Amino acid sequence: MTHAVLESGFHGEVSVLDGPMLLRAVGQDQGPGLRAHRRLWDEPMRMTAEQLLELSWKIGLTGRGGAEFPFARKLQAAFESGRRRELVVNCSEGEPASAKDSSLLLTSPHLVLDGAQLLAEALDVHTVHISAPGERPGVVRAVRAAIDERPGGRKAIDFEVHTTSGGFVGGQSRAVLEMLSGRDNLPVTARTPEAISGFKGRPTMVCNAETLAHLAAVNSLGAEEYSRWGTAAEPGTRLLSISADGPGGLVMEAPYGVSLAELLEFCGYDPARPLLLGGYHGTWLAPHQVTGSTLSSKDLVRFGARLGAGVLLPMLPGDCPLTYTASIVDYLAQQRAKRCGPCTNGLPALANACMRLPGARSRRESATLVERIQELTGLVTGRGACAHPDGTARLVNSMLDTFAPEIENHVDGYCHYA
Structure with missing residues (x-):
């Protein structure tokens, strides 16, 4: 086990455990440098877009940024457009509870850059834009140091690093594209997928850091060796952030x-x-x-x-799920982009109702608050300029469904879990 100190946005150190594939450099204490990296990973073999499509479909590669959208679908849309394309590596990781991309960039940054190189060559992209978390300067330094080590000559690919302004919504794909365009690092409403019309109106592959690391790994190992991990339906591994928004958090790699x-x-x-x-x-x-x-x-x-x-x-011993959820919703309400009514008005109202729920003194008060919460989640869902209200509503509805008995327990003055 090694430790990566992730500055700002985390409460202390996050432990990074060695893993079977993407994090195997951790267990061998290889360090993040290019020379050490090449002892574990071969120089990426050139592949055409058609070959990358076939390979990514074969292993069922999905995006690791949160949406879990099939990587090949985005690649196919960008490739078949026939237009000049753009590539953005999204390492922003705006959520405090996520540390896996930061850990990957601190321990194996060249694996991410190898994946970006593969994709850039296949799509004939000459400049790769990297969005790094501005509130984690150690990660930004690691990315820039790795870029400085990359050799020239194979193809004229430039890597440009852009730092986000921080915050939960700053890592959202449209917020990143807004930042690259010189505007506020906040999400905007978009009806067309980035792979069709993104940066500068061009087809844009916005890829998570871990996604590209998997692309590099399967290129080096081959699909058969890569699929030794995981299951037949879901080959490979996942990077996981466990309790990474507080002391004692860790990042690990586990097979499906x-x-x-x-x-x-x-x-x-x-x-x-x-x-x-x-x-x-x-x-x-x-x-x-x-x-x-x-x-x-x-x-x-x-x-x-x-x-x-x-x-x-x-959930840790002593934690109350209602209080914990309310604290998250209160945080999310403060992280809004303030560009639409559901975000500006709905989320603060939802946070207020959630904060009051654990302290309800009667069943009537509790039922009234639950009705209010349900009303608010219905009002904000599907009506925001981005998916931030939808995600917050999903969390709250999940709390109501999972902990319905606990809501009654709190009226009686106790919590089953705390």
Whole structure:
């Protein structure tokens, strides 16, 4: 095990565990330099866009930024446009509970750059734009140091680093494109996917750092070796941020298909407690759902849950799920872009109602607050300029569904979990 100190946005150090693929440099203490990197990973083999499409479909590569959208669909849309394309590597990671991209860039930055090089060559892109988190200067320095090490001569690809202004919504894809265009680093309404019309109106591949690292890994290992990890339905691994928004957080790499309970026990957490999966816009899992699930998007869909950006927030002893959720919603209400009514008015009102719910003194007051919360989540969903209100509403509705008995317990003066 090694440790990466992630500045600003984290409460202390985040431990990074060595992993089977993307984080294997950690276990061998290789360091982030290019020479050490090449001892573990070959120079990327050139591939055409058609070859990348075939390979990414074969391993079922999905985006690791949160949406889990099939990578090949975006690539196909950009490739078939026939127009000049753009490539943006999104390393912004604006959520405080996520540390996996920052850890990857601190320990294996060249794996991300290898993936970007592969994609840029296939799409005939000459400048790769990298969006780095401005509130984590150590990560920005690591990216720039890695770029300085990259040799020239193979193809004239320039890497340009842009730093976000920070905040939860600053890493959203449209917010990143706004920043690259010289405007405020805030999301805007967009009806057309970035792969069709993005930066400068051109087809733009906006790719998460981990996604590109997987692309480089399968290029080097081959699909068969890459698929030794994971399951037949979901080959490969996932980077996970576990309790990374507080002291004692860690980042690890796990194969698809492992038991969630075993994974949590390995990390020192009790699987018989609720788990917030997917981050601050995620979904609550009850204890019986945690113990009956695997690390699998296809498995977790049974409970309406997604791995998202790979954030796991286990409930610690003494934590109250209602109070914890309310604190997240209060934070999210402060992180709004202030560009639409649901964000400007709806989220603060929702936060206020959620903050009051744990302290309701009667069943009538509690029921009134629940009705108000349900009304507000309905009002903000699908009406925002971006997906921030939708994600916040998803979290709150998940709380109401998962912890309905706890709402009644609080009226009686106790919490089953605290």
